[in-house]
Amino acid sequence: xxxxxxxxxxxxxxxxxxxxxxxxxxxxxxxxxxxxxxxxxxxxxxxxxxxxxxxxxxxxxxxxxxxxxxxxxxxxxxxxxxxxxxxxxxxxxxxxxxxxxxxxxxxxxxxxxxxxxxxxxxxxxxxxxxxxxxxxxxxxxxxxxxxxxxxxxxxxxxxxxxxxxxxxxxxxxxxxxxxxxxxxxxxxxxxxxxxxxxxxxxxxxxxxxxxxxxxxxxxxxxxxxxxxxxxxxxxxxxxxxxxxxxxxxxxxxxxxxxxxxxxxxxxxxxxxxxxxxxxxxxxxxxxxxxxxxxxxxxxxxxxxxxxxxxxxx
Amino acid sequence: xxxxxxxxxxxxxxxxxxxxxxxxxxxxxxxxxxxxxxxxxxxxxxxxxxxxxxxxxxxxxxxxxxxxxxxxxxxxxxxxxxxxxxxxxxxxxxxxxxxxxxxxxxxxxxxxxxxxxxxxxxxxxxxxxxxxxxxxxxxxxxxxxxxxxxxxxxxxxxxxxxxxxxxxxxxxxxxxxxxxxxxxxxxxxxxxxxxxxxxxxxxxxxxxxxxxxxxxxxxxxxxxxxxxxxxxxxxxxxxxxxxxxxxxxxxxxxxxxxxxxxxxxxxxxxxxxxxxxxxxxxxxxxxxxxxxxxxxxxxxxxxxxxxxxxxxx
Numbered sequence: 002x003x004x005x006x007x008x009x010x011x012x013x014x015x016x017x018x019x020x021x022x023x024x025x026x027x028x029x030x031x032x033x034x035x036x037x038x039x040x041x042x043x044x045x046x047x048x049x050x051x052x053x054x055x056x057x058x059x060x061x062x063x064x065x066x067x068x069x070x071x072x073x074x075x076x077x078x079x080x081x082x083x084x085x086x087x088x089x090x091x092x093x094x095x096x097x098x099x100x101x102x103x104x105x106x107x108x109x110x111x112x113x114x115x116x117x118x119x120x121x122x123x124x125x126x127x128x129x130x131x132x133x134x135x136x137x138x139x140x141x142x143x144x145x146x147x148x149x150x151x152x153x154x155x156x157x158x159x160x161x162x163x164x165x166x167x168x169x170x171x172x173x174x175x176x177x178x179x180x181x182x183x184x185x186x187x188x189x190x191x192x193x194x195x196x197x198x199x200x201x202x203x204x205x206x207x208x209x210x211x212x213x214x215x216x217x218x219x220x221x222x223x224x225x226x227x228x229x230x231x232x233x234x235x236x237x238x239x240x241x242x243x244x245x246x247x248x249x250x251x252x253x254x255x256x257x258x259x260x261x262x263x264x265x266x267x268x269x270x271x272x273x274x275x276x277x278x279x280x281x282x283x284x285x286x287x288x289x290x291x292x293x294x295x296x297x298x299x300x301x302x303x304x305x306x307x308x309x310x311x312x313x314x
Numbered sequence: 315x316x317x318x319x320x321x322x323x324x325x326x327x328x329x330x331x332x333x334x335x336x337x338x339x340x341x342x343x344x345x346x347x348x349x350x351x352x353x354x355x356x357x358x359x360x361x362x363x364x365x366x367x368x369x370x371x372x373x374x375x376x377x378x379x380x381x382x383x384x385x386x387x388x389x390x391x392x393x394x395x396x397x398x399x400x401x402x403x404x405x406x407x408x409x410x411x412x413x414x415x416x417x418x419x420x421x422x423x424x425x426x427x428x429x430x431x432x433x434x435x436x437x438x439x440x441x442x443x444x445x446x447x448x449x450x451x452x453x454x455x456x457x458x459x460x461x462x463x464x465x466x467x468x469x470x471x472x473x474x475x476x477x478x479x480x481x482x483x484x485x486x487x488x489x490x491x492x493x494x495x496x497x498x499x500x501x502x503x504x505x506x507x508x509x510x511x512x513x514x515x516x517x518x519x520x521x522x523x524x525x526x527x528x529x530x531x532x533x534x535x536x537x538x539x540x541x542x543x544x545x546x547x548x549x550x551x552x553x554x555x556x557x558x559x560x561x562x563x564x565x566x567x568x569x570x571x572x573x574x575x576x577x578x579x580x581x582x583x584x585x586x587x588x589x590x591x592x593x594x595x596x597x598x599x600x601x602x603x604x605x606x607x608x609x610x611x612x613x614x615x616x617x618x619x620x621x622x623x624x625x626x627x
Contacts, residue, residue, distance in 0.1 A: 029356035048437035124361035129442030
């Protein structure tokens with residue numbers, strides 16, 4: 002299968018939307034952004050063996066390549082619209098591509114997102130996605146809006162993906178593996194948090210690291226109650242308390258939303274959790290200091306063994 | 315240097331524009347597209363040893379990574395605005411990054427384009443850029459607008475980059491090398507061709523292959539006069555006529571614009587060439603058949619030894 006057959010195979014399944022004037026097949030896509038809204042743009046790359054274990058199924062790779070980008074749109078409160086995909090493959094392989102598209106496009110369809118362009122090249126397995134969405138002007142959830150006294154919240158559970166990674170050699174098909182391979186971008190939650198959250202970030206580097214980004218950009222500090230961090234039963238069943246806490250606080254790849262909101266919004270957030278059927282847990286407070294302090298049940302400082310994933314650390 | 319130092323280094327030099335609400339530093343960029351115009355989006359990746367020779371200078375890699383994307387915007391007649399950059403690096407290296415940014419950002423500044431986001435990851439050297447620009451609704455130059463009787467034109471000269479590649483082992487610093495490493499995206503020409511050109515493509519895969527894409531999308535054929543193809547003096551001085559013709563017709567990486575226009579536009583195109591100080595050469599005609607036929611000076615069919623670069627061919 003040559004490059005143009007491969008592109009044709011992708012194009013035939015790329016999906017469409019009413020605001021796409023011209024999709025895949027020209028030098029560039031032509032798109033009609035809705036008037037008066039801001040365009041939200043994010044780009045993330047996954048490399049074989051770095052962002053997913055070597056040997057991950059093509060469908061899972063496709064899902065994750067889009068999910069990590071949708072998660073960034075979600076954390077801004079944006080409505081997903083379009084994406085481009087740059088695909089580097091060691092060799093052209095129709096079965097691999099079909100599997101990849103199964104994962105990628107099933108997630109795209111779920112969020113009404115269409116693939117509008119990109120390219121395919123020969124090279125080490127790598128997926129670069131740029132995702133675009135919209136938000137009303139002034140409505141975006143940003144990292145720089147946290148205020149002293151805000152509650153700190155997180156969606157879903159933490160540490161599952163890092164737990165799967167920790168168990169990878171011993172038990173590569175552990176039940177937690179699904180959370181590593183198929184993270185759930187919290188798009189509906191992000192949209193619903195517009196007007197409720199003061200600041201928001203997605204948990205990709207690890208909770209304390211990502212909350213640290215919010216604090217740095219907002220000029221505030223945060224105090225996190227370690228015993229409040231939400232854990233799945235699968236995570237509890239697989240690690241002791243010390244290991245588990247480290248995975249929850251520092252493990253990357255969760256793709257949950259961590260946000261801050263005023264104390265007066267607690268009831269609204271509880272209703273939101275109920276309507277979305279999504280766990281949303283209050284885990285701490287924004288403070289006047291700087292940096293993130295994690296404390297144990299006795300209020301003593303908890304020191305994480307790692308504070309997030311630094312690709313060049 | 316860690317990942318966040320690296321991102322900080324990029325962010326400090328990324329440039330800005332009045333339509334950037336929020337640039338690098340959050341989960342995504344917030345951008346304000348101009349009302350009533352179409353957004354033009356393209357994505358292209360360069361891999362080490364595939365799209366540039368191993369050992370190419372970081373500044374040249376930076377230039378080329380953006381140039382190939384600007385060339386796609388140019389071929390649509392779009393005005394460049396923003397881009398994202400996903401950078402995979404084997405190791406974090408401040409000197410490399412600074413050199414890369416020198417090349418990337420000098421070209422970005424020349425075209426008023428700002429870097430608004432992206433990511434940096436550890437992996438084999440690879441650069442994925444998504445570039446965005448604008449065009450008035452209905453004005454975009456597309457591949458599907460060629461009409462029977464149109465002239466076929468090309469900007470600049472053809473075959474220089476392919477010539478440099480052919481000479482790479484024997485003479486890696488040959489004067490043609492500059493055209494391989496630092497292609498000139500024809501942004502001004504693309505903008506000026508709006509309203510003049512019926513169809514347009516950039517020459518990245520090779521002239522006959524790219525013109526073939528135009529023909530396929532437009533449902534027409536083309537006849538190309540081989541002796542009309544523009545060649546630089548450097549190319550003429552380095553190859554015999556047979557080799558040169560093959561490089562001009564089939565060599566990739568030219569990043570010139572190939573466009574079609576009505577016969578009545580010849581004077582306007584001549585004036586445009588003069589005002590842009592850019593060679594624009596008439597090389598053939600759009601015909602009622604399908605596919606591209608290249609003919610020699612005697613009108614006999616010329617058969618290219620290759621018809622463009624297929625990454626998986």
